Every structure is written in structure tokens, then in C-alpha cells.
Amino acid sequence: MLDFLPTRISTRVNKALNFDSHPIGAALRLTIVVSVIFFFTSSLKHAVFLSSAWDMGIFDQAVYLISQGLAPISSYMGFHVLGDHAALILYPLALLYKIHVSTHWLFLTQAIALASGIIPTWKLAQHAGLTVSQSKWVVLTYLLYPVLFSANQFHFHPEVFAIPAFLWAIWAAQTRKIWLFCAAIALILSCKAVLSLTVFSMGIWLWKFEHRRKYGLIAIVVGLAWFVISTQMIIPFLGGNSAEIQRHLYRYGSLGNSFSEIAIKAVTQPWLVIEQVVSRANIVYLLRLTAPIVWALSPQSIAPLVGAIPCVFLNLLSDSSAQKSLAYQYSLPVLPFVVMTVIAAFKLDRGWVRKKRIVLLCLITGFILLSAVIKSGDYLRVIDNWQAKREAVALVPPSASVLTVMDIAPHLSHRSKITTATVAFDASKALDFSTIPNYEAVLLDVRHTNDFTAPQEFLNQVLQTVQTDDRFNLKYQRDDVYLFLRKF
Numbered sequence: 001m002l003d004f005l006p007t008r009i010s011t012r013v014n015k016a017l018n019f020d021s022h023p024i025g026a027a028l029r030l031t032i033v034v035s036v037i038f039f040f041t042s043s044l045k046h047a048v049f050l051s052s053a054w055d056m057g058i059f060d061q062a063v064y065l066i067s068q069g070l071a072p073i074s075s076y077m078g079f080h081v082l083g084d085h086a087a088l089i090l091y092p093l094a095l096l097y098k099i100h101v102s103t104h105w106l107f108l109t110q111a112i113a114l115a116s117g118i119i120p121t122w123k124l125a126q127h128a129g130l131t132v133s134q135s136k137w138v139v140l141t142y143l144l145y146p147v148l149f150s151a152n153q154f155h156f157h158p159e160v161f162a163i164p165a166f167l168w169a170i171w172a173a174q175t176r177k178i179w180l181f182c183a184a185i186a187l188i189l190s191c192k193a194v195l196s197l198t199v200f201s202m203g204i205w206l207w208k209f210e211h212r213r214k215y216g217l218i219a220i221v222v223g224l225a226w227f228v229i230s231t232q233m234i235i236p237f238l239g240g241n242s243a244e245i246q247r248h249l250y251r252y253g254s255l256g257n258s259f260s261e262i263a264i265k266a267v268t269q270p271w272l273v274i275e276q277v278v279s280r281a282n283i284v285y286l287l288r289l290t291a292p293i294v295w296a297l298s299p300q301s302i303a304p305l306v307g308a309i310p311c312v313f314l315n316l317l318s319d320s321s322a323q324k325s326l327a328y329q330y331s332l333p334v335l336p337f338v339v340m341t342v343i344a345a346f347k348l349d350r351g352w353v354r355k356k357r358i359v360l361l362c363l364i365t366g367f368i369l370l371s372a373v374i375k376s377g378d379y380l381r382v383i384d385n386w387q388a389k390r391e392a393v394a395l396v397p398p399s400a401s402v403l404t405v406m407d408i409a410p411h412l413s414h415r416s417k418i419t420t421a422t423v424a425f426d427a428s429k430a431l432d433f434s435t436i437p438n439y440e441a442v443l444l445d446v447r448h449t450n451d452f453t454a455p456q457e458f459l460n461q462v463l464q465t466v467q468t469d470d471r472f473n474l475k476y477q478r479d480d481v482y483l484f485l486r487k488f
Contacts (some may be wrong), residue, residue: 200223420453473485
């Protein structure tokens, strides 16, 4: 697999991993190496204030509150965190915060989860009868498919734990290990409510194309059942009106402002849906998804992509450009089915899969151009006052209620009340200036603004409001970073 490298390097890497003699041990070693790399890169991004309240701060605060025995009512969103995506997996994650309260637990577990997909990927390739060399290429495809690295870099999201679980579920179905299959499905569903649709579509693929009818039926029934339970019971009950699924419809505004309106348009004006799906942005999105693995696509190999249909279709319908980019996490559920497509292509062993230079060119080019690597320039944009932000954060009292900006918020989320100064994509979350005196600390960075959530004019207005309020003292000022503490 590494014959494209200089002979000396290729020999040393192959010897260190030793897939030929001890494949599982080699997969474990590679998992550790990738975990370390992923943990370092995500931690570095967080350290220079490139993580955000959405979603890093939300999940960090929720896990912290659970670890303290408190109800995880998100002060960012205004409701119970399970009312967001019914991510039950946040509760076991809170056990780590009981050992030591640190945001880095989320980065570490995320890195390990994404890297650990190497092991089931290898086992799936071997179960399919691929050679050691072909199996290595499948693992390389898993690691270089752009959305894997992007998901690791884009804050923290519970659905990362579903990726190795999907791969283990598929392996369990193929090897007829019913209890492992059920455990993997349970883990997937604990990560995010919408993944129940992907479980459902995976069930259809297992039933129709893999001839694992019992496993397919389990996935279909459980997926549909959990979708109803999570969206119609858990989320409304714990989140209230503020957490209703309709709050996500702003992403699909071109199709309507309610489920009923979208449904009516789909029936009475189907061309509107078709126009949305076949738009230029969506064609580019589909090219992004397929370009890194174009060498593996053929009518005989693409059946596994049936499992990716719900994820891809939701992204196609969305107006959000982020959902059509592989530099974010939105396409992550596609990855397990990409792996199975690549395995099917190598099993056929014809066409471009034999041209390893083309395969490598597609993988490396796709990784560089489509993953979060393209956002590396952001580090240079924010580095000019990161030290000032670190100093200001250190001066905020541990239990103080805080009003701050999006990129500083994740560094102060270990408290019950913290809110962002934002005009917000959701009008209900926009800052009410009359509430500013209710906060014990106000920390602003007016140099690095966001035209979408906190434009320059808005932050200047917040700063002026606090500066002219006699109830606040200026505690710290440097490089356009301001910390105000309320007088007592």
C-alpha cells in the first residue's frame, strides 16, 4: 500500500504497523497514532479560540452539569440538552468529568471514537475476502475521506461515536452476531435522534442487498420506533416548545416554514423540491461526496450507499451551505457506507481500483481540498490576540454568570449560566440588552467578529452599553479584549 513512498520510509512504516503478521495489533497501533494526532489538532484549535458556543459550549456545559448532579439545562439554548437531539450518550461521558473537569475529555473521546473505526473497517475488509494490501487501502480510504478529519476539527458532536458503531453493526450482521448488532444499534441511537433514519436505511440495505433479513428488520423497526419516540416524546417533553423539531426548519426555508407547508408543497408543487435537489450547489455537493472515491463507483459496488440516503437527502434539501460541505460534520453518517462501497469495489477488483496512483491521487486531493484542512488559515486570523483572551478568561470568577462571544464561550462553560452576545440565527436567542446587568461578568472580543452571529456594529453596541453602565467595572483590557465585572 505504501509503495508510493520512498522505499526506506515505506519499509519502516510497514514494519512498524506489521499488518501482515499481526493485523489486529497493527490496527490498534494505528488507532492509537491517529487518536493522538486527532486529539492534538482539535485541542490546538480549541486553544487558539477557534471552537464555538455552538456546539462545543453547549455539549461541554451539559456534560459538566450532569457530572455535578445538576439538570443539564443549557443556558445557551434555554432548555434541557436532551431536548436538542436526545443524545443520551452525554450521560456516560459525564463520568469522565467526575474524574477531572476538563473540556479535553470531549476532544479525547471524539478522537478515539473516530480513530477506532480503523478496527472494524479492517475486519470488514478481511471478512469480504480482500487481500492484506487491499484491506490497507480500505483503511486508508477511511482515514482520508474528508469528513472524518473535518468532524474531529469542527468542535465536538456526539454522533462521532456512531461511526465505529455503524461499522461494528455491519460486521455483526455479516457474521451473525445478534447481540453485538443490537448493542451497536443502541449506541448509534443514543448519539442523535436523526441517526434513527440512517439506522432505518441501513436496515433496508441489509435486508435487500446483504440478505440479512433478521438484522435488517431489527434495524428498520428500531430505527423507526426511536425516531418517533425521540422526536415526538423525549424532545418535546424535555425541551418544551423551544425545542420542537420545527426550530430546525430555518435550514429548509426555501421549501416552507412548517412541516405541513413543506408536505403540501411536495405534493402540489413537486417541481420546487426537484429544483432544490438538482440545484448547482447540490450538484457540487454530490461531486464533493463522490470525488475522493470516484475510482470505486460502479453499478455493482454502490448498493451500500442506500444506507447514506437519509443523511444525503436532508443535506440536499437544506439551504445551509455548511451542510453541503465536507469541511463540517454534517455528512459524517455517509462514511460507513463509503467504506462498504470501497470494499465492494476492491472485491470486484477491476477498473480504477487496480490503478493505485489514481486511487491515491483522489484520496489525497480530496483530503486537502475538501476537508477542514482548507480552514487552516483561520489560525493566522485569530492568533493576534489569543493571549489576551487567555488572560481575560483566567480572571473570570469560577461561579460567575457570564455574557461573552461565541469563540470564548467554550472556555467558560463550566458554570450554570453563560450566554453569548449574538444577533443569532434564531431570533429567540438574540441578546436582550436589558438583561446585560443580570450578568456578573461580560467578556468581549471586538476585534474578531462574525457577520452572521455578531457583526462589528453589534459588538460595539454591546461594549458601549457595558462601558456606560455604572454597575460594571473594567477589569481587563488588551488587544480589543474587554472584561467587565459587576459591582457587588
